[in-house]
Amino acid sequence: MHTILIVGTYDTKAEELEFLAECIVGQGGQVCRMDVSVLGDPPCPVEIDKHAVAGAADSSIAAAIACDDENAAMQIMARGAALQAARLQAEGRIHGVIALGGTMGTDLALDVCAALPLGVPKMVVSTVSFSAMIPPERLAPDIQMMLWAGGLYGLNDICRASLSQAAGAVLGAARTVQRPGATRPLVGMTSFGGSILRYMHVLKPALAERGFDLAVFHATGMGGRAFEALAAQGAFCCVMDFATQEVGNHLMGSGISAGPERMTAAGRRGVPQMVAPACNDLVDFIGWQEVPPALQDRPVHAHNRLLSSAVLGAEERVAVAKALADKLRQATGPSVLFLPLLGTHEWDRPGAPLHDPEGLATFNAALRAACPANVPLRAMNCHINDPAFCDTVLAQFDAWLKDGTIRV
Structure with missing residues (x-):
């Protein structure tokens, strides 16, 4: 069984993130949910909660809230999410990652993808995919991106089409990838x-x-x-x-x-x-x-x-x-x-x-x-x-x- 790490703000995008999970599980995969929200709480259980994410960055949700600045708070969560993802992958608990978001979620997702080694499938579904605002130096060498068309708020038929493709792509990649090995220098x-x-x-x-x-x-x-x-x-x-x-x-x-x-x-x-x-x-x-x-x-x-x-x-x-x-x-x-x-x-x-x-x-x-x-x-x-x-x-x-x- 291949497990895909799903990363997103579960306080505001739980419906969309759970749709991703359903698509992956429906195709025979498993999921591990990571909540990177700060202010709200998720309406569904998650395997890696926001407190664990902030704690991995030697911080806390209280400290993130005390920043009184969404950029500073999300950078705390980005550091923690990247460290958590790297640890999960090193322990063999995840085999790919998919992240969902707008500008804030994409900013965090780029750090998560950069923390994972070449050959670990990385899919970012974003409202700003391929935008000039994404610095090329922050793109992991094997990152994949999909434009989250019509997905800024809530599920709809267009959004489901994009998310279902992305879910299939990352699970399929996890199943078929030939990761770089040590067969030849x-x-x-x-x-x-x-x-x-x-x-x-x-x-x-x-x-x-x-x-x-x-x-x-x-x-x-x-x-x-x-x-x-x-x-x-x-x-x-x-x-x-x-x-x-x-x-x-x-x-x-x-x-x-x-x-x-x-x-x-x-x-x-x-x-x-x-x-x-x-x-x-x-x-x-x-x-x-x-x-x-x-x-x-x-x-x-x-x-x-x-x-x-x-x-x-x-x-x-x-x-x-x-x-x-x-x-x-x-x-x-x-x-x-x-x-x-x-x-x-x-x-x-x-x-x-x-x-x-x-x-x-x-x-x-x-x-x-x-x-x-x-x-x-x-x-x-x-x-x-x-x-x-x-x-x-x-x-x-x-x-x-x-x-x-x-x-x-």
Whole structure:
């Protein structure tokens, strides 16, 4: 039997939460109810009451009420709910979580989901799902969200349709999920699609032959955030962070950003890291929006209707090189920087639309000059999509494997 943790304010949304419970139980699952309300009491029994939730945060309902501020009170409940959920999961008492709410409930639900490990199904049904008010950095790497359409107050046919789907989704996920295990050590990699970067096609089977699994993260903002979150948790035995363009995106104010902490988690944790500057000459922006004023005087490549890329000028490339070097300077573990001198994506090859040998030379010189003393720089007379790049990467991987730098 799989048990789903149901999280919500049972003083105001008991009818909707109990409908979720009925759907889950009706499909052969079990439920554990967690009440995160503050002022009222639930009209039905709950397994984890509000006093236990507040107590887990070293506080109390009385203290939450005494705050006389709903935001401060709900943050007490969010801390307690996250700790309670993590404990229940560690003890094997729950196998997934579903949370329900508006802005207050969603704020709390994000903390609960972030407290649970990758592979534990996490479903948030919210009136503000997919809203710009939800900070990307607060989204757990495998969170699922559903818009709670027509559900602000009370049950109705539209609301039942959404809630029943969500209940089936989280229970089905709990039944079928293959959680990450320790069958093979995991290497984390960043990249873009095969039309622009090719190294993963060679490196994935080569690493598999050596007994390693490879997880490739799409470096378009959310992928980079997930990569950093898992690196911080120690999910990787080694990282191959070759698509570092998100650093430049953030530096240039792009909305396609992995945040200011991009390219720091592995270094802080001491995870062996290999770094390369793929697409260092580009800044991505949201394709369906107008070209930002600061990027209107330069070549632009429309990758699709969602994403476009603008070419950086010489001074901007120097700034990106220095930003990458600053990130590497913080590394506490073994690190190496690969610099393919002949280009870093398929669009910058000779004859390709974004070929710019002078701009490339400017970036290469700036990165050579800025590279910190704690990180060896391996300049290669090849393009990042050439076989020689993968050969060099695998040689470094094998050396680290042989001397015990990469622990398996």
